[in-house]
Amino acid sequence: MLMRSLFYLFAAMTIGSAAIAAFSRNIVHSAFALLGAFAGVAAIYTLLGADFVAMTQVFVYIGGILVLTLFAVMLTQGIADVTVSNRAVGRAPALAVTIAVGTAMAAAIARSPWPAAPAYVPAPTTYGIGNAFLGPYALPFEVASIVLLAALIGAVVIARPASSGEEDTP
Amino acid sequence: MTGPLTLGDFLALGLIVFLLGLYCVLARRNAIGILIGVELILNAANINYLAFAFFGGGRYDGQVFAIFVIMLAAAEAVIGLAIILAIYRQLRTIDVGAAATLRN
Structure with missing residues (x-):
């Protein structure tokens, strides 16, 4: 309760x-x-x-x-x-799509039998998660590191103000 | 509704958060507003991952996936906001309709 x-x-x-x-x-x-x-x-x-x-x-x-x-x-x-x-256009179509998706998913949830909570x-879950990251999920973990590094460099390159030495100023 | 919580309760919560995020993404023309909607959708997905992990019994795969989703959401937010700031510097607006002029 x-x-x-x-x-x-x-x-x-x-x-x-x-x-x-x-x-x-x-x-x-x-x-x-x-x-x-x-x-x-x-x-x-x-x-x-x-x-x-x-x-x-x-x-x-x-x-x-x-x-x-x-x-x-x-x-x-x-x-x-x-x-x-926050100008919002297309409120009605957005609402229609949302309601359509929502009713379909809600029907699927309501019709299925679900187990009660154990x-x-x-x-503590850190021990198991750490073992999972260094065991079966080691490769995705390393790929995630590369993704974060790429995002870091990409964000710096994109958001950097154009320096005077470049010819891409409008 | 009484009795113990079921998986359906958490899925219903995830569904509502997802629908709010979906509406936010569809209805907004402000690029930051769209990113806010995407964050809501990712949170809803994470609720579902953790609910299935909890009710599915003791395995950590769901939690590991939730952490991957959080990590990718961080990368997505960083890149998205960097692009928004770059667009704002060029066009002085973050209306996604105006950003169509980038094509020339």
């Missing part, structure tokens, strides 16, 4: 914040509402017994991606202006 109350609390927090992020007219409000959505999802991860993933979510999403998004919002000026910042035994 406690688990269910906690689940509804964190689910309400997640869905409410995500709704603000998705529907707000002001992009600054959207970006800040993302904080509540990420934090609520991290709490849901904890309910699912994934302590390491929950902390990774806090570090990477809240500490990294959210701050990065806020930087981008603030660096593109004039963004607080509602008509400029007894919740809080146990």
Whole structure:
């Protein structure tokens, strides 16, 4: 019963914040509402017994991606202006597609029998995850490192202001 | 709804977050708004991964995949925002419709 109350609390927090992020007219409000959505999802991860993933979510999403998004919002000026910042067109077709996909998926979820939660035994998962990364998932782990390195270099090259020595200035 | 939580509860939560993200991606013309929608979709996918890992019994594959998704989301956000800033410097707007002028 406690688990269910906690689940509804964190689910309400997640869905409410995500709704603000998705529907707000002001992009600054959207970006800040993302904080509540990420934090609520991290709490849901904890309910699912994934302590390491929950902390990774806090570090990477809240500490990294959210701050990065806020930087981008603030660096593109004039963004607080509602008509400029979050003009949304095609609301009706977007809503139609969303409702169509949602009903199909909700029917699939509602029709299937799902197992109840196993007894919740809080146990550290870092040992198993570390073994998985250095065992069967060693190659994807190394490829992920290369992807991150490429993203790092690519972001620097793309976002760098054009220096005076280059001829690509308009 | 009483009784113990089932896998369906978590899948329903993931579905709602996914739909909010999908609407955000489809309806927005602001490039940063679209990236926010993508982050919501990736979070919904992660909820599903971890729910199936938890209810599927004791294996770590789902959690490992969730960490890979988080890592790729970070890389995607970095590159996406770098591109948005580059477009903003050229065009002084981040409207995805205006970015179509990049083709010439």
